[in-house]
Amino acid sequence: xxxxxxxxxxxxxxxxxxxxxxxxxxxxxxxxxxxxxxxxxxxxxxxxxxxxxxxxxxxxxxxxxxxxxxxxxxxxxxxxxxxxxxxxxxxxxxxxxxxxxxxxxxxxxxxxxxxxxxxxxxxxxxxxxxxxxxxxxxxxxxxxxxxxxxxxxxxxxxxxxxxxxxxxxxxxxxxxxxxxxxxxxxxxxxxxxxxxxxxxxxx
Numbered sequence: 001x002x003x004x005x006x007x008x009x010x011x012x013x014x015x016x017x018x019x020x021x022x023x024x025x026x027x028x029x030x031x032x033x034x035x036x037x038x039x040x041x042x043x044x045x046x047x048x049x050x051x052x053x054x055x056x057x058x059x060x061x062x063x064x065x066x067x068x069x070x071x072x073x074x075x076x077x078x079x080x081x082x083x084x085x086x087x088x089x090x091x092x093x094x095x096x097x098x099x100x101x102x103x104x105x106x107x108x109x110x111x112x113x114x115x116x117x118x119x120x121x122x123x124x125x126x127x128x129x130x131x132x133x134x135x136x137x138x139x140x141x142x143x144x145x146x147x148x149x150x151x152x153x154x155x156x157x158x159x160x161x162x163x164x165x166x167x168x169x170x171x172x173x174x175x176x177x178x179x180x181x182x183x184x185x186x187x188x189x190x191x192x193x194x195x196x197x198x199x200x201x202x203x
Contacts, residue, residue, distance in 0.1 A: 054072055054104075056103070059107070075101065076098065078101075090110070094110050108154050142154065144182055144201070155196055162185070178202060180193065
């Protein structure tokens, strides 16, 4: 009987150890929760937009009249330099080379002896002639029947090419009878005429 009691004690201890071992194994195999990761907010700086370049139309007494792309906040002397500089007959005293120019502007460099009188403002064309603004330096309407190429180039949207076409047209067909007839010149349609009509005459 004593031996049976001893065996029972061993069996009880064995079962206890087995239970503890099984519980440990089950706990060890149980999926553990993922650790919580604290993410610091990232501050994103919004880049300052870069100003777009501007385009200006340089006409008159320059070596290469045309449309040029320039950096924003450019000055008139930069537009003149882009057009190859002034010609020998340019009247430099009648323009302000330090003036700041803007997108869509027509820059006119006058020639010596042209009928446009000196003006305290630079000889630059307005960027929005449709709104009725008269290009600086033009104090009276241009007679398209008698104007020289240089005078025609002072008109908004009229460069050397269109000036020569206007002169060639009136030489071939005679003087214009009405300002609207300028639309018969190749390349001058209704839109361009709307820019011109406030500044031209046939009288």
